[in-house]
Amino acid sequence: MDDRTIAPRDMSRLEKTSARLRSQIACLGLVIERIAGLSGPVFELGLGRGRTYDHLRWHMPGRDIYAFDREIVPIEDCRPPEECIVAGDLAVTLSRYAARFAGQVALANCDLGSYRQAHNEHMAALISPYLPQAVAPGGFVCSDLPLVLEGFELLPLPEGAVEGHYRVFRREGN
Numbered sequence: 049m050d051d052r053t054i055a056p057r058d059m060s061r062l063e064k065t066s067a068r069l070r071s072q073i074a075c076l077g078l079v080i081e082r083i084a085g086l087s088g089p090v091f092e093l094g095l096g097r098g099r100t101y102d103h104l105r106w107h108m109p110g111r112d113i114y115a116f117d118r119e120i121v122p123i124e125d126c127r128p129p130e131e132c133i134v135a136g137d138l139a140v141t142l143s144r145y146a147a148r149f150a151g152q153v154a155l156a157n158c159d160l161g162s163y164r165q166a167h168n169e170h171m172a173a174l175i176s177p178y179l180p181q182a183v184a185p186g187g188f189v190c191s192d193l194p195l196v197l198e199g200f201e202l203l204p205l206p207e208g209a210v211e212g213h214y215r216v217f218r219r220e221g222n
Contacts, residue, residue, distance in 0.1 A: 061163070064213070068192060068210075068214065070208055070210060071205070071208070071209040071210045071213040072100065072159070072190070072192070072213075073103070074206045074214075075190045075205065075206060075209055075214045075215070075216045076100075076103065076104070076107075076157065076190055077206065078206040079155055079190055079216060080155075083154040083155055083187065083188060086154045086184065087154065088149070088153055088184050088187065089111065089112040089113065089152065089153055089154065090104055090108065090111055090156070091116065091142075091149075091153055091156040091157070092104060092114065092116065092159075093116045093142070093156060093158045093160055093175065094158065094159040094160040095115040095117035095120060095128070095133075096117065096121075096122070096159065097121070097123050098122030098123050098126025098127060098128075099123070101115050101122065101128060102123075102125075102126040104157065105128075111154075112132060113128060113132060114128075114132050114133075114134050115128045115132060115133055115134065116135075116138060116142065117134075118135070118136065118137060118138070120133055138160075138171075138174060138175065142175060145182070146178040146179070146181045146182035147181065149182055150181050150182060151182075151184055151185070153182045153184055153187055154187050154188070155183075155187060155188050156179055156183055156187075156189045156190075157189075158175060158179075158190065158192065158195070159191075159192055160175070160191075160192065160193060161192040161193050172195050175193075175195065176196050179195070179200075180197055180200065183219045184219065184221075185219055185220065185221025186218070187218075188217065188219070189216075189217040190214060190215070190216050191214070191215050191217070192213065192214055192215075194215065195217065197217050199219055199220050200217040200220065201217065202215060203216040203218055
């Protein structure tokens, strides 16, 4: 492959992955602390192999965490309970669960990005309309995608997070 056909990057894929993971851990740490007194479930959009789900359940024992993905293929010990698995097309499942839990979700963690810009734009446009309906006043959205969320403010990143790799949004109110 000719190197000229590859889009220029500011860091290697490994460095990007490391920056995203460090940022995700820092952002989730900030939010987990802030929602300790806020009731309501958590939405994990993009279950994947279940590592982030495992992190969330480890740090928020007893809280319902609904894990969404088209295909459910987590690592065996990172599988949510069956009643909290939401399998299928996110355009359908998120719409349904946003209505079901309207104004109750304490945190929606969105880990849906890829290295393809078109995919990222599509996913951001797909989920942005549903999250304001689902998230409680004072609740949060963490995302690897730049989202447009009506009624939310984009917060400064916590220490340890790398600009552009993860974001924290807070819904206005309480």
